[in-house]
Amino acid sequence: MAEDPSKCIKEFRAELPRVNEDVLGAVRDWKNVQIAVDEDTLWLKGFTAEQAESPEIRQMLDFVLYELRDGLLFKKEALVPTKKMRTALLWSPIHKALPLTFPASNQNYFGIEEKVQVRLKPGIEEHPAAALLSILSEIKESIPAQPDFKLEKIEWTVINDKALFLGIPLLSLPGKTYWEKDGHLLPAGYDFEFKNLSSLLRQQYNKESDKWLLWSEDGTCLPIKKEDLRPMSVSSFRLTEKTREWI
Structure with missing residues (x-):
């Protein structure tokens, strides 16, 4: 019997231009989220389904959220993958990777x-x-x-x-x-x-x-x-x- 896709746990990835790092302050206290740097791009993983639909995520400019399936990245409800997910990234908890500053x-x-x-x-x-x-x-x-x-x-x-x-x-x-x-x-x-x-x-x-x-x-x-x-x-x-x- 085929597996019901609705019961599968979705795994998310997200990318953001590194120059827009400041917008991540809104999710810095999400300790389940991890972040990695790939040249001019920031990658994030570990979002729950609720976090993926949250206002904090939807309001971020140039923030692209994907579903990860078999190493491929799919935009929301897309049937065709956008790209392959990079491997060998160095992941860190977001609350440790983004230090708090007090300008x-x-x-x-x-x-x-x-x-x-x-x-x-x-x-x-x-x-x-x-x-x-x-x-x-x-x-x-x-x-x-x-x-x-x-x-x-x-x-x-x-x-x-x-x-x-x-x-x-x-x-x-x-x-x-x-x-x-x-x-x-x-x-x-x-x-x-x-x-x-x-x-x-x-x-x-x-x-x-x-x-x-x-x-x-x-x-x-x-x-x-x-x-x-x-x-x-x-x-x-x-x-x-x-x-x-x-x-």
């Missing part, structure tokens, strides 16, 4: 000039909020109405015209919420593009864990020294308001 950026966020350029992407997991960034003018009437037992669990600091609150549970105030990961404060609904990036960034930029790293959706970051945070109270907030009036 400098001169973008400005809350007055900070030197940045780490990192990409955030919408996340699929929900996380409890650990920080809140509010505009001072929008909350000045609400703070005195907060009960003391809620305020005493909160630390805070001022960033230009905004107040950053940390603590659980957070105050019921308007503003932007963040969740915590390895000392990073990430916007609610977002995560790092690469899963292992948070620990690498902590080792490089917050080794002593003496700061909070506050991230925006565009990948810029503001370090907040933990020693600059102070216990939240109505008197502390009012004193800050008075000080700002004198400046």
Whole structure:
């Protein structure tokens, strides 16, 4: 009886011009994928069927995905092979072959000039909020109405015209919420593009864990020294308001 082709496990190969190597950052954390260099071409293998159909793959320019059958490469749904697969390639895990780099950026966020350029992407997991960034003018009437037992669990600091609150549970105030990961404060609904990036960034930029790293959706970051945070109270907030009036 002939074998049902639909039950065969497909084996994939892909090629990409070496000059377009940067696009592989989107799949660098796929540890099942391996990569090899053949002059001006990058070859990849090890994709699962789900990965082969993923948005990360479909969005890559000049990325050609093949099915490997008996040493021949077939484009999707093609009956005739395009070429033979090269042999004797030196394969390496993609997450080891493509080192992470942190290029400098001169973008400005809350007055900070030197940045780490990192990409955030919408996340699929929900996380409890650990920080809140509010505009001072929008909350000045609400703070005195907060009960003391809620305020005493909160630390805070001022960033230009905004107040950053940390603590659980957070105050019921308007503003932007963040969740915590390895000392990073990430916007609610977002995560790092690469899963292992948070620990690498902590080792490089917050080794002593003496700061909070506050991230925006565009990948810029503001370090907040933990020693600059102070216990939240109505008197502390009012004193800050008075000080700002004198400046």
